[in-house]
Amino acid sequence: MSLESDLYEQFARIGRAVASGPRLALLDLLRQGPRTVESLAKEAGLTLANASQHLKVLRQARLVEADKRGVFVTYRVADSSVDSFYSALRGLAETRLAEVQQIARAFVEKRGSFEAVDKQRLLERVRAGEVTLLDVRPAQEYRAAHIEGAMSVPLSELEKHLGRLPKAREVVAYCRGPYCVLAPQAVTLLQARGYRAFALGDGVAEWRARGLPVVAESAP
Amino acid sequence: MSLESDLYEQFARIGRAVASGPRLALLDLLRQGPRTVESLAKEAGLTLANASQHLKVLRQARLVEADKRGVFVTYRVADSSVDSFYSALRGLAETRLAEVQQIARAFVEKRGSFEAVDKQRLLERVRAGEVTLLDVRPAQEYRAAHIEGAMSVPLSELEKHLGRLPKAREVVAYCRGPYCVLAPQAVTLLQARGYRAFALGDGVAEWRARGLPVVAESAP
DNA sequence: TCTATATTCAAATAGTCGCTTGATTACTTT
DNA sequence: AAAGTAATCAAGCGACTATTTGAATATAGA
Numbered sequence: 001m002s003l004e005s006d007l008y009e010q011f012a013r014i015g016r017a018v019a020s021g022p023r024l025a026l027l028d029l030l031r032q033g034p035r036t037v038e039s040l041a042k043e044a045g046l047t048l049a050n051a052s053q054h055l056k057v058l059r060q061a062r063l064v065e066a067d068k069r070g071v072f073v074t075y076r077v078a079d080s081s082v083d084s085f086y087s088a089l090r091g092l093a094e095t096r097l098a099e100v101q102q103i104a105r106a107f108v109e110k111r112g113s114f115e116a117v118d119k120q121r122l123l124e125r126v127r128a129g130e131v132t133l134l135d136v137r138p139a140q141e142y143r144a145a146h147i148e149g150a151m152s153v154p155l156s157e158l159e160k161h162l163g164r165l166p167k168a169r170e171v172v173a174y175c176r177g178p179y180c181v182l183a184p185q186a187v188t189l190l191q192a193r194g195y196r197a198f199a200l201g202d203g204v205a206e207w208r209a210r211g212l213p214v215v216a217e218s219a220p
Numbered sequence: 221m222s223l224e225s226d227l228y229e230q231f232a233r234i235g236r237a238v239a240s241g242p243r244l245a246l247l248d249l250l251r252q253g254p255r256t257v258e259s260l261a262k263e264a265g266l267t268l269a270n271a272s273q274h275l276k277v278l279r280q281a282r283l284v285e286a287d288k289r290g291v292f293v294t295y296r297v298a299d300s301s302v303d304s305f306y307s308a309l310r311g312l313a314e315t316r317l318a319e320v321q322q323i324a325r326a327f328v329e330k331r332g333s334f335e336a337v338d339k340q341r342l343l344e345r346v347r348a349g350e351v352t353l354l355d356v357r358p359a360q361e362y363r364a365a366h367i368e369g370a371m372s373v374p375l376s377e378l379e380k381h382l383g384r385l386p387k388a389r390e391v392v393a394y395c396r397g398p399y400c401v402l403a404p405q406a407v408t409l410l411q412a413r414g415y416r417a418f419a420l421g422d423g424v425a426e427w428r429a430r431g432l433p434v435v436a437e438s439a440p
Numbered sequence: 441t442c443t444a445t446a447t448t449c450a451a452a453t454a455g456t457c458g459c460t461t462g463a464t465t466a467c468t469t470t
Numbered sequence: 471a472a473a474g475t476a477a478t479c480a481a482g483c484g485a486c487t488a489t490t491t492g493a494a495t496a497t498a499g500a
Contacts, residue, residue: 003326005265007399008241008248010320011313015238020458021228024235028228037477045225050459052478057457062316071467071476081308081315088301088308093231095301096282100230106223179227240488257447270489272448277487291446291497 017061018089022046023054030064031083031205032137032176033144033217034076083205107179119202119212122172123149132165134173136186145204147174148213155182158189170196177203237281238309242266243274250284251303251425252357252396253364253437254296303425327399339422339432342392343369352385354393356406365424367394368433375402378409390416397423 018024025044029035035043041051055075058064065078077083093100125131126149135142135150142152153161155175165171171190175182183199190197208214238244245264249255255263261271275295278284285298297303313320345351346369355362355370362372373381375395385391391410395402403419410417428434 003323004399004401005241005245007320007323008244010317010323011244011309012239012241013317014309014313015235015240015244016457018235019232019239020235021225021232022458024228024231025225047460048477049461049479052476053458056478063312068467068477073477079312079315081312085308085312088305089231089234092283092301092305093234095299097230097233100227103223103227103230179224181224236487242488267490268447269449269491272446273488276448288447288497293447 013061014063014085017058017063020054020057022050023058026051026054027058027063027077027082027086028176030075030077031086032141032203034074035140036072036074039140040075083209087205087209104179107181107184119207119210122200123212126150126172130169132169132171134165134171134183134186135175136173136182137175141176143217145208145214145216147204147207148215150174155186158186162193165190165195167195170198172198172200174200174203177201177206233281234283234305237278237283240274240277242270243278246271246274247278247283247297247302247306248396250295250297251306252361252423254294255360256292256294259360260295303429307425307429324399327401327404339427339430342420343432346370346392350389352389352391354385354391354403354406355395356393356402357395361396363437365428365434365436367424367427368435370394375406378406382413385410385415387415390418392418392420394420394423397421397426 018027022044026040026046029040029043037052037055038048040046040055041048044051046054055064055066059066059075063078063082064075066073066075068074094104122131122133126133133147133150135146135152136155136158138154139152142150142154146152151164153164171187173183173186173190175186178201180203187197187199204214238247242264246260246266249260249263257272257275258268260266260275261268264271266274275284275286279286279295283298283302284295286293286295288294314324342351342353346353353367353370355366355372356375356378358374358376359372362370362374366372371384373384391407393403393406393410395406398421400423407417407419424434
């Protein structure tokens with residue numbers, strides 16, 4: 001019985017690592033690509049020391065890895081099995097927790113023109129030049145990994161770069177995933193300027209998980 | 221940001237529910253089928269009140285459901301998404317935690333003659349009568365759900381029922397899953413009696429997850 | 441109605457966790 | 471070497487968690 005309960009204690013280590021909101025926020029950010037501690041702390045709204053401690057917990061549970069380059073420590077998701085685990089956790093929360101369903105509805109409202117896009121079909125249309133696919137995340141995340149054929153226009157710079165977007169062509173914007181508001185905000189702005197614009201619910205991780213092509217940064 | 225961090229807090233509810241070894245042990249038992257509090261407590265080696273409280277936590281996180289019949293409360297896994305989540309958790313632990321890999325090796329040693337059985341092929345051989353497929357879990361779990369074609373012979377009663385097992389036919393025993401020792405123990409006993417016996421690493425949940433046929437108890 | 445029993449609840453204690461603050465480490469730049 | 475800075479460490483405090491113990495609740499059967 002001891003061997004067996006040891007095993008459950010080990011599983012529980014992972015449970016404890018994802019038993020905190022801030023840690024899940026950090027993990028979700030890391031799913032977009034490697035980042036330094038300071039940038040994670042800022043984006044997640046945590047103090048530096050607090051973020052560092054949360055990252056330490058994630059690292060001890062082996063969900064993330066860190067390597068130091070000069071004075072910066074860069075964290076990254078350890079393994080693709082972390083991604084599938086995160087997806088399973090999110091999926092479970094979506095199917096089981098009424099509170100999440102409610103929040104999800106609020107996001108859908110924010111998303112405005114929501115799509116039920118066939119992803120394979122979207123890819124074909126992007127390749128055929130019928131659709132502009134817009135990655136509206138910060139440029140760093142685009143660099144780390146983006147959907148094949150996507151153009152990087154961070155939301156904060158969208159207005160400046162409207163000239164690069166032909167009005168005749170439909171625009172599909174994506175961001176970090178189903179609970180990210182960057183793409184919906186971009187769509188709202190684009191629609192106000194007369195574009196036919198839609199938000200894609202998925203992010204790079206979901207796209208990759210379906211075996212669709214993703215362009216990843218080569219080893220630096 | 222508030223909506224987003226609310227969401228992470230909700231995800232973390234599930235994390236907290238699986239942040240305890242005893243709770244994971246209970247959840248794993250429930251994956252074998254519905255059970256009462258007392259039977260869960262006994263099997264998991266917990267006091268009654270403690271088990272009851274852990275089950276309450278699991279229920280509040282919506283991972284399990286309970287219904288009362290007479291004086292007994294029967295708990296069950298809420299949904300198949302709980303199963304996939306549990307599998308993802310176990311998979312992550314296996315790929316990332318050296319400690320789990322070490323424990324897993326210890327289990328493989330205990331398993332003795334371990335197999336790399338093609339499950340589809342096994343099913344065909346069982347159907348053709350070439351193999352006796354033995355479910356060595358307690359009868360209650362067999363009743364809740366078992367692999368199609370399996371015969372129920374709980375480990376504790378194996379010696380009594382050896383007469384029912386033709387020695388000419390190969391025996392494949394299975395139990396709760398890869399970290400359960402019932403099937404390996406059965407195999408050891410059978411081999412000592414001159415049977416050709418092997419343990420199947422998977423349990424009913426894994427079998428079902430692959431879309432292979434499982435006989436489940438009809439609603440009572 | 442009275443007794444027996446499955447389960448839950450309540451209270452208490454010891455231990456763990458999360459966040460903040462201020463120091464410390466380690467590396468780069470000058 | 472000295473200054474500057476990214477990140478970690480250490481300590482402290484309040485909040486939460488796990489387990490045990492004993493009481494309370496609710497249902498079945500006599």
